[in-house]
Amino acid sequence: MIGLLSREQKEKYTEFGKFVQSNVQPFAWEWEINECIPREVIDKCAEAGYMGGILPEEFGGQGWDHLTYGVFTEVVAKASTSLSGLFNVHTMVMKSILKWGTEEQKQKWLPSMTQGKVLGALALTEPEAGSDIQGITTTFTETEDKIIINGTKRWITFGGLADVFIVFGKMNGQDEKATAVIVEKNAPGLNVVQIKNMIGFKASALAVLEFDNCEISKENVLAKPGFALSHIAPYALDYGRISVAFTALGIMRGCLEYCTSHVLKRKTFGEKLISHSTIKEMITKMGVDYEAAAHLCIHSCHDKENHHPSSAEKVIIAKYFTTKAARKHSDNAVQILGAMGCNESHPVARYYRDTKTLEIIEGSNQIIEMILGNSFARKYRSSEIKAGLGSK
């Protein structure tokens, strides 16, 4: 992974590693137990300039390229998947406002978000609509100068901590008028209820958002009614999937580091664990998948950086491969570490739980198979026809 980075990106990798070692790694377990990330660590991230890393400098960001954002996510996720989730949802909201917001919306929200004074979360999922986003039923009703929101959002990552949400619904209940609006947490009629006892990402402050005649100004509409599910959500989720892919990469990196340290020290039957062929096989597959996943993640970021039309698909491929590999190898990491890996105090136990969640969020891997299956079928058929090998 490191060998594939530019000099500047390598320097950032080192910087991020030092920050995480001091401010994240020693406390990550405690956050998981308490199911909460303390405000102080978010303030430290803000002081370091990390809350708006990928945003342009004119809004207080650092102007990172996509790969630097990915590398940052990898380094953070190795220590705390929950904290990487905060940067994920916060970034999705900032990038959506940057792309689709009015000048007033950008000026109102982005500087305070890059400074970490305001935290954002994306409210798309509902009790009856997850990966099938067309099925959302939250309604926005227009009055003369306001929009009235009714409905429920569930499993909203960092919903319990966020100050502002991008909420998706349907204007006047019309399917063809899917709309996104910006809602502040103290909007009248909004009730936030934190969800506890998640299997993974335990410190991610998941929440239910209950909208009961919640009132917002019409100025809070993001872009135009009718484009929330075709443009705004996919645009945001593209960034979400970059984050999830690199989070899985960070977990694989962690698995490799903890497992290799262990197998080079621990002895069974008078020999180090690495001497056993079954262990060698697990480490080999872990290392090969990490290298392959890193290439996919980096390639997708390069395509995104170069504004390549297929970059969204490349990101999906990276997310799919990396999360599946991380799931498999976190399982093997627990196996290699034995009882130690079965204890919650060891990071691989957390990896084992978190990787199940990674296969579900930002489009479950089954939804991704529906997209990629069709896409690959089209591509290969097309190539065959072009080569004059197949029937039409």
Next chain:
Amino acid sequence: MEHNSIAEKINKYVLDSVNIDRIDFDMDIFEEGLVSSLFAIELMTFLEKNFEIKITTNDLDMNNYKCINSITEFVCKKKAGDLG
């Protein structure tokens, strides 16, 4: 770039993206269900990169994107600066 070459470039991109061998330039590619959920974003990225335009909220109008002819008209107007 001329109108016809813009239309041809868009036609080639759309054909590469959908599961058919040729397309009527007036066929509604979204209504016909030819494209995946990623297509709107991929098309936006394709237009921005290949025709050096920036698509903003003001350009969100399905009439701009429904068929190859309307996309071509949109790109021509955008390049001419008629749409800001």
